[in-house]
Structures are given as C-alpha cells and as structure tokens.
Amino acid sequence: MKKLILKSHVLFLFATFSAGLYAVVPLEGEAEWEAFNQAEEQRLQTSNTDARKTIEVLRREAEAKREVLRQEARVTY
Known part of the structure; x- marks a missing residue:
C-alpha cells in the first residue's frame, strides 16, 4: 500500500517546525x-553621569583622551 504525501501535510510540518524555531531562536530584527x-x-546612564560632573573634570578627561590618541598616532606612524 502506497502512502501519499499530501501538500497539506508538508505545509503543516513546515509551519510547525518554523514556529518551533521562532520560539527558541529570536528573530533577527528582535536581536538587533x-x-x-x-x-x-x-x-543614557553615561549622559546622566556626565551631567553631574563639573566642566573642569570633563575637560581633564577630554585632554587625557586626546593625549592617548596622540600617542597611538605616533606609534602607528
């Protein structure tokens, strides 16, 4: 006796498998x-912290970052 594979059976299995994957693996857009x-x-946490700092502290941090970039530029060239 030959068994028929109906299109509806294939679609049902595919839909079930796909639904199972979506339940386990997040969609690409959701992960993004x-x-x-x-x-x-x-x-936002960083900007809240920066808002509490004085201007002088921010200037010192910016100068320190610039100095690091200058040193890195000297090493690469």
Whole structure:
C-alpha cells in the first residue's frame, strides 16, 4: 500500500517546525532591537553621569583622551 504525501501535510510540518524555531531562536530584527535598546540605556546612564560632573573634570578627561590618541598616532606612524 502506497502512502501519499499530501501538500497539506508538508505545509503543516513546515509551519510547525518554523514556529518551533521562532520560539527558541529570536528573530533577527528582535536581536538587533535588543542590542539597540541596551546601547541606548547605557548611553543614557553615561549622559546622566556626565551631567553631574563639573566642566573642569570633563575637560581633564577630554585632554587625557586626546593625549592617548596622540600617542597611538605616533606609534602607528
């Protein structure tokens, strides 16, 4: 006795498998949005911290960063 593979059976199996994958593996777009949201939260925390610092502290930090960049530029050239 020959068994028939119906198109509806194939579609059902494919849909079931796909639904299982989506339940386990996040969609590509969801992963990107999650990373975006985490980066935004970190940026807001950083900006809140910077808002509390005095201008002089921010200037010293910026100068220190520039000095590091100058030294890196000397090493690479």
